Amino acid sequence: MIFRTSSASRAVILLLAFGGVAPAAGGPDVRAKLAAPPAVAAGAKTTIAVEMTIGPGWHVNSHTPSEPYLIPTAATLTASAGSLSPVRYAKDEDRKFAFSDKPLRVYTGTVRFETDLDVPAGASGDVTVEGNLSYQACNDQQCFPPAKIPLKATAKITSR
């Protein structure tokens, strides 16, 4: 096979070939995205959500972890127009793991954190909500260091 692509694309393909930026085999299976509608109304509130998916066998600490030394999951967001309400975190669960004497307060599976974007009346143009989701993931054997997923969404502001 001979590559007939741009040099940048060839570099990407090259590194993907030996796994340079491929999804980490064995690393935490944690994904997140910012869900926002394509348009928001000026003078109204719109719910923006962080959708976090934690793969089978993995867990992350709750936003309010059961021990003070555990690193919480936290969404930090800002809006380029208007204001955001404090994030409302999903309901966590108490789960017992083999490596812990006590149950831990964690998130597993798919969870959703919400915030309300309040765009002032008279606003126009676009609004961008961005930030990151920080977490620390473990499986039933080991724990990975804290990590962050960048989040960003842009919506058009419409008049009511």
Next chain:
Amino acid sequence: MARGLLISGAEELTKKKIGSAFEALARSRAPVIFSAALILSTLAGAVPASDTSASALRLQRLDGAAFSLDALRGNLVVLDFWASWCVPCRTSFPYLDDLQARYAAKGVRVVGLTLEEDGEAVNAFLDQVPVAFAIARDPSGRAGEAFDVVAMPTTFLLDRDGKVVARFEGGDARAHAKLEAAIETLLSGKTLAPGSDRRVGAGLEATGAVKAWQRGYLADPFMNLDGDPITRQLREHIHASKEGAAGDGGAAGGGCGCN
């Protein structure tokens, strides 16, 4: 021609020339690309070496005094990477403390190595889980990379010459059993058989996909906004491609690179 590319790729290698080397190889055929990339990354140190010597590490005790694994030569050393936020580490520490007590007279030494910068968190952990074995920290922040540690706890067994001879991932009874079996094997004068290690999953060693834990470096290299220039450029390229493919103008926001 392929052989010539492999040889010239290797001869040209320095870390600064990796980018141009990739460009040259990208103009060749796919099987050569993979082989040459593997050679390049091995020579660049990105692929973990199979026999890491710990003697080059310059560690410190928590009081700041120098601590050298070299000084422990002549002993078998159990080197345990841990962190204050790691619950399996908390479970494993009492076992390691007991291990030290049982085997100290036979020339076994346990060292707990933390890569954390938060001294208060480290001290709080040790107040809650007191142990008698040596605790060290790594001022350089490079020990994780040197040992290809990506998760905690990860424990290494070093022979009397300071050479890493086994790796154990996780802090459960199975990892402990294998660790102790390996210690007994070495104490009896035998060498470790293949399979003496304890690996909990493929890919938990540092590879190009998962980077080793080092100071200031977040766990997921794909999400790390402070990565090296090549990684940043590639991430932007892939992110832009995904956004373009999604056709939603970016409303889906930052993906994870995990799909």
